[in-house]
Amino acid sequence: MFSKHAGLAVVALAIMPPLLLATEIFRRNAGEAFRETQGRYAAIQSYLQEQLSGISLVQMNAREADSNAGFKQLNRSFLDAFLRTIFAYAVFFPVVEFITSATLAAIIYYGGIKLEMGTLTWGLLFAFVQISGRFFRPIRELAERYNVMQTAMASSERIFVLLDNQDEILQVDAPLPVKFEREICFENVSFAYDEGGRSVVNELSGAIPKGRRVAVVGHTGAGKSTLINLLMRFYDVNAGKITVDGVDVRELELLGHRSLFGLVLQDVFVFSGTLEDNIVLGRPRDEQRLASVLEQSQLKDLVGRLPMGLETQVGERGQKLSAGERQLLAFARMLYLEPEVLLLDEATANIDSETEAKIQAVIEHVSHRLTTFTIAHRLSTIKEADEIWVMDQGRIIERGTHGGLMDLDGHYAKLVRLQFEEEEAA
Numbered sequence: 001m002f003s004k005h006a007g008l009a010v011v012a013l014a015i016m017p018p019l020l021l022a023t024e025i026f027r028r029n030a031g032e033a034f035r036e037t038q039g040r041y042a043a044i045q046s047y048l049q050e051q052l053s054g055i056s057l058v059q060m061n062a063r064e065a066d067s068n069a070g071f072k073q074l075n076r077s078f079l080d081a082f083l084r085t086i087f088a089y090a091v092f093f094p095v096v097e098f099i100t101s102a103t104l105a106a107i108i109y110y111g112g113i114k115l116e117m118g119t120l121t122w123g124l125l126f127a128f129v130q131i132s133g134r135f136f137r138p139i140r141e142l143a144e145r146y147n148v149m150q151t152a153m154a155s156s157e158r159i160f161v162l163l164d165n166q167d168e169i170l171q172v173d174a175p176l177p178v179k180f181e182r183e184i185c186f187e188n189v190s191f192a193y194d195e196g197g198r199s200v201v202n203e204l205s206g207a208i209p210k211g212r213r214v215a216v217v218g219h220t221g222a223g224k225s226t227l228i229n230l231l232m233r234f235y236d237v238n239a240g241k242i243t244v245d246g247v248d249v250r251e252l253e254l255l256g257h258r259s260l261f262g263l264v265l266q267d268v269f270v271f272s273g274t275l276e277d278n279i280v281l282g283r284p285r286d287e288q289r290l291a292s293v294l295e296q297s298q299l300k301d302l303v304g305r306l307p308m309g310l311e312t313q314v315g316e317r318g319q320k321l322s323a324g325e326r327q328l329l330a331f332a333r334m335l336y337l338e339p340e341v342l343l344l345d346e347a348t349a350n351i352d353s354e355t356e357a358k359i360q361a362v363i364e365h366v367s368h369r370l371t372t373f374t375i376a377h378r379l380s381t382i383k384e385a386d387e388i389w390v391m392d393q394g395r396i397i398e399r400g401t402h403g404g405l406m407d408l409d410g411h412y413a414k415l416v417r418l419q420f421e422e423e424e425a426a
Ligand SMILES: Nc1ncnc2c1ncn2[C@@H]1O[C@H](COP(=O)(O)OP(=O)(O)OP(=O)(O)O)[C@@H](O)[C@H]1O
Pocket: 193, 194, 200, 218, 219, 220, 221, 222, 223, 224, 225, 226, 227
């Protein structure tokens, strides 16, 4: 354009400053609105997910109208944000269009004067109109692509926030291999979930010797499950340490350490898929082990009753299984892992007494070769433990065998009497 006619080229280039300005204003407004749109869309998704999976609770409490109103509100705010992005576009594109058209007009106007003066030919003016059209087109296309780019930017920002999350539980650079031959120890362990918050475990010490059965009792919120979280290294202690054969768990290989344990919790997580998938959990399939695990976990009857057997689909979060069946499944899954230490947190709470007795027999059986750490509210299940810890507010206030604690006639004895009376009454 400059080689043809410098004056006209300058007029054509005069488009750049207002175009850049418009783009910048658009970028600021639309970028913000885009991020908000994405965020609110995510909020709708998680709201729906939660309300739909809790739909029976919503119906039970006749909360349909509130649930609906909550959705409407989120949807409305999504709409508002979305309209703002649309508005930004609705302003931006005409502005770009206007600027380019105005420039074309300026070229024709300026060219017209030059034509009159005789310093420009018709042909050159016509050529300039064509060329500047080609010059504008990529600019306009760039502005259109901006749309796609903005969406991508807003989305990738959210993805990177997730990817940039730092693991809080880290493995040291040169971790030691895990060896468990003697005992796992809590040494003066203190822990709070929130930094500077209430201490959930207070200077607690205790040992879980290999091959022994340790049980923990105590009231709700005493910190029992927290001990399991600490043992599994889902959290690290704030003070003191947990050791395996004398080595601080923070020095150990994380995966190796965790695979020492087989964990069964009160509420079991079940993946959608088949029963078998949920027992094997991606580990190598071993026919023999699977059979013995089914037998031991009392799951065999259930599998026998199902037309598809182990191939039965359990549904999302295992909703096609009863709570007790899910717990048996958790046992099977844990036994399949062949762990060295069993961690049971209210593991039999949902199972009927008869099945519980069977499971109890299994635990008795496997616990002769395994180490077990059991949390139980039903005290009948832990009478045989080698040591019982009675916890209160993050401390062990009594410890000993069932007999010893009964003789002590303290907190534990009181709990046992209470439960005994309840059972009597029942
Ligand atoms: N993830 C968490 N974040 C913050 N606080 C927590 C968390 N988990 C538990 N707590 C708090 O820690 C305390 C101890 O909880 P914990 O689950 O260890 O109790 P528990 O003895 O297992 O009780 P229960 O018998 O009801 O299972 C509770 O007061 C609880 O509010």
